[in-house]
Amino acid sequence: MAFEHYVAVTLSVLGRYHKSLEQFGIVLEKKIKAFGEEDDRTINTCHSIAVDLFNLGDYEEALKLFEDALRKYKAVLGTTT
Numbered sequence: 001m002a003f004e005h006y007v008a009v010t011l012s013v014l015g016r017y018h019k020s021l022e023q024f025g026i027v028l029e030k031k032i033k034a035f036g037e038e039d040d041r042t043i044n045t046c047h048s049i050a051v052d053l054f055n056l057g058d059y060e061e062a063l064k065l066f067e068d069a070l071r072k073y074k075a076v077l078g079t080t081t
Contacts, residue, residue: 001030005045017052024049043072 008023024045031042050065 001027001034004030005048008048012048012052012055015055017056021049021052021056024052038072038076040073040076043069043076046072 004023004027008020008027011017011020011023028042028045028049031039031045035042046065047069050062050069053059053065054062
């Protein structure tokens, strides 16, 4: 899964956001099955999907995913404030 994740990240850095989203979707499905939805690795992939959506101009959907990822991060990792 790590290599697939890095392929998606590289596609994103290259500005190939649609292809990156496709790859992140595959990675997300595998991570949910392997680790569950509340695992920090899964949450990180959700965050990466939100970044690609943001870069594509889908701000509303990106915001939903960012907020969901933040809520899950706080639940899993706790808060520092």
